[in-house]
Amino acid sequence: MKWSWKIGEWQGIAVHVHATFLILLGFVALSHWSQGHSLAATLEGVGLILAIFGCVVLHEFGHALTAARFGIKTRDITLLPIGGVARLERIPSDPRQELWVALAGPTVNVVIAFCLFTWLELTASYTPLDQMTATGGSFAQRLLIVNVFLVLFNLLPAFPMDGGRILRAILATRMEYAKATQIAASVGQAMALLFAFAGIFGNPFLLFIAFFVWIGAAQESGMVQLKSSLGGIPVAMAMLTDFRTLAPDDSIRRAVELILDGSQHDFPVVENGRVVGVLTRTDILASLAERGRDATIASIARKDFVAVDAAEMLATAFEKTQESACPTLPVLRDGSLVGLLTMENVGEFVAIRTALANAKRSGLHDTALPRSPSHLGKES
Numbered sequence: 001m002k003w004s005w006k007i008g009e010w011q012g013i014a015v016h017v018h019a020t021f022l023i024l025l026g027f028v029a030l031s032h033w034s035q036g037h038s039l040a041a042t043l044e045g046v047g048l049i050l051a052i053f054g055c056v057v058l059h060e061f062g063h064a065l066t067a068a069r070f071g072i073k074t075r076d077i078t079l080l081p082i083g084g085v086a087r088l089e090r091i092p093s094d095p096r097q098e099l100w101v102a103l104a105g106p107t108v109n110v111v112i113a114f115c116l117f118t119w120l121e122l123t124a125s126y127t128p129l130d131q132m133t134a135t136g137g138s139f140a141q142r143l144l145i146v147n148v149f150l151v152l153f154n155l156l157p158a159f160p161m162d163g164g165r166i167l168r169a170i171l172a173t174r175m176e177y178a179k180a181t182q183i184a185a186s187v188g189q190a191m192a193l194l195f196a197f198a199g200i201f202g203n204p205f206l207l208f209i210a211f212f213v214w215i216g217a218a219q220e221s222g223m224v225q226l227k228s229s230l231g232g233i234p235v236a237m238a239m240l241t242d243f244r245t246l247a248p249d250d251s252i253r254r255a256v257e258l259i260l261d262g263s264q265h266d267f268p269v270v271e272n273g274r275v276v277g278v279l280t281r282t283d284i285l286a287s288l289a290e291r292g293r294d295a296t297i298a299s300i301a302r303k304d305f306v307a308v309d310a311a312e313m314l315a316t317a318f319e320k321t322q323e324s325a326c327p328t329l330p331v332l333r334d335g336s337l338v339g340l341l342t343m344e345n346v347g348e349f350v351a352i353r354t355a356l357a358n359a360k361r362s363g364l365h366d367t368a369l370p371r372s373p374s375h376l377g378k379e380s
Contacts, residue, residue, distance in 0.1 A: 004078055005315060013064055014076040015057060024081040037047065047141060052146050053079055055112055059150065060086040062108035070097045082212060090319050095172035095180075126157050136263055147301055159188035160216035160279050164347040166364045176343035177229040181221055188217035197329055230315040233359075234280055235308055238349035239331045239339030245270045246279060248298035253282050266328035269301045273328045274339050277301030310338055314349075 005014040025046060032038075040146040057077060068280035092098040120126055120140055136179040155163040164184050173181035174263045179212035192214040199206030244258050246267045255267060259281065272338035279301045287300045305326040308317045309321035310333040321329055321343055 010061070011065065011068075011270070013061070013074050014086075016076055018080050020081050021053075022319060024267050032183060036307070040380045041066045044139065048142060051139075051143055053084070055109060055143070055147055055150070056084040058107040058109050058112065059154075060330045062085040062104040064088070066101045066104035066357075067092070071102070074100075082209065090322060093177075095169040095177070098172075099169035102162045102169060105162050109150045109154075109333050112146040113151070115142055116140050116147065120144065137265065150307040156186070156191060157187050158191035158213050158217070159185050159220050161213070164217065164220075178224050178227075181224040185217040185221035191213050192217065226347075227315055227318060227349060229319055230346070231313070234310065235312050235314050235317045235331055235341060236310040236333075236339070237319055238314055238346055239310065240345045242337045243268070243340050245337070246297050247271060248276060248296065248301070248302075250297045251293060252284060252287050252291070252295050252297070252300070253293040255279060255297065256288070259284065266342070268328075268330045268339070268340065269297055270337060273336060275307060277303050278305040278326050278330065305334050306339060309333065314346070318346055321346070322367050350351075 003019040005019075007017050008015045023333035026231045028045050028049050029042050035041065056079065060077045063075065067074060067088050070092055072092060073089045075089060077084055077086045092101060107302065120138070125138055125140065127141055130352050154161050155166070157163045157167040157222070159165070159168070164187070167187060168180050168184035171183055174180075181214075192210045195210035195213060199208075201208060223293040243264055244267060246255060246258075246269050248269055248271050258267065259265065266274050267279045269279055277296055277298070281301050285300065287295050291300075296306060300327075304324075306320050306324040307330045310331050315329070321327070322343065327342060329341040330337055331341055
């Protein structure tokens with residue numbers, strides 16, 4: 001995520017903090033300072049926020065480590081002012097697995113709250129509730145209340161929060177995954193409208209949460225519908241077959257010429273008929289700034305690409321495009337490069353199929369999707 005900095009790593013999962021999180025810390029510090037110009041109170045307020053987001057990190061690791069038990073990796077965890085985001089490589093296809101992954105986060109907060117409650121009981125350090133404020137009261141008690149709130153808030157049946165995913169997982173045990181997602185997303189957007197209404201007449205921050213929930217629910221629904229529409233279609237039907245390739249000993253100058261000469265942005269690097277790397281537009285621009293035009297392709301091409309077979313199902317390949325750090329997937333047939341697959345051409349393929357389906361419903365003829373036999377890329 002842009003404007004994020006890595007602050008640590010555990011179990012191979014990097015933790016990042018977004019720049020906007022620093023704005024939140026500044027706001028909290030200013031609020032506590034304006035209360036009584038006390039440095040100790042200000043530091044305690046900032047410490048409470050850091051402790052809260054420490055709990056959020058543990059919450060996200062609950063999701064990540066549970067997903068790892070099902071063979072699903074987590075790319076990273078990012079802290080935002082509204083909470084944390086764990087980027088799983090994919091959502092579990094088994095509803096029961098998704099249910100366990102979704103429940104793991106709130107369970108972590110339940111455990112934290114129980115530990116804090118036990119500590120408060122043992123030390124008898126409760127602050128009367130009528131004396132509790134956002135900036136005053138027992139540190140541990142305030143942290144306990146926040147964790148209880150996090151559990152209740154995350155269990156609301158609103159995508160993309162945990163409650164929405166729990167609802168989707170339960171529904172998916174009784175109906176198709178796409179339909180379950182659509183229902184859960186609709187419930188989430190209804191919750192977003194309630195947040196917005198409450199925000200207009202109450203806390204304006206709820207308007208921001210409403211926007212986040214509405215967009216998240218729409219994106220989740222759209223992504224699942226897209227994957228559903230790709231079912232039963234081979235990669236060969238959607239792959240890009242008119243493309244250029246580069247050799248390892250070519251220079252960046254040649255890559256720039258090809259970009260300016262056409263619309264292709266990413267290039268497979270081929271040596272002796274075998275794909276040995278992928279060069280992306282981002283890598284080209286970065287290399288131009290750092291090394292100039294004479295750097296060789298071999299020195300900057302990505303080796304961590306994922307290849308797919310032309311006969312592989314498009315839905316499976318689409319998941320690989322999401323999991324791979326490289327945005328372009330070489331398509332092979334019997335070990336030879338026959339095409340490229342990107343999110344962009346998958347989207348175009350779906351748009352064309354949708355338009356043809358609409359034309360068919362309208363009674364128009366000649367609605368077959370054209371696809372000539374696979375062409376080899378033009379070697380350069």
